[in-house]
Amino acid sequence: MNGETIAQVAGYLGVGAIAVAIISGLFTRRKVAADASGAIATAAASLVQPLSAQVTAQNAELMALRLELAKERRERSTESEEYLDRLYEIDQAAQKSREAAEKAARRVNDLSQELSACHRQYDALAVMVAELQRNQVREDGLEGTG
Secondary structure, eight states: OOHHHHHHHHHHHHHHHHHHHHHHHHHHOOSOHHHHHHHHHHHHHHHHHHHHHHHHHHHHHHHHHHHHHHHHHHHHHHHHHHHHHHHHHHHHHHHHHHHHHHHHHHHHHHHHHHHHHHHHHHHHHHHHHHHHHHHHHHHHHHHHHO
């Protein structure tokens, strides 16, 4: 219940109590007008005082709850900012890792191409050595016969 609702209920109860007191005063006819108005005032006061105290207490409780809620919202906001900062740091680290992995992959590709070129040169040199050996064997064979 909020403060307005409590105030409305208090008003209705007060009006109801006053109406009961008036009706009671009219039907009983034993009391004089001064006693009736005194009883009405007393009844109204006895209803209004506890309700007023209750409204004051509930307003204080509501204020405390609002302060607690505001504190929780600030804490959550701070936690959210910390999580976002941490996620940003993780994202930056992941980006650096991706860049390093891409650079390493390019380097491996370059080295693989260099290795392939070395194999081709080796194969070419092996063919040349074999050709030289054959030529040497022929020359040795020709010199031995000549």
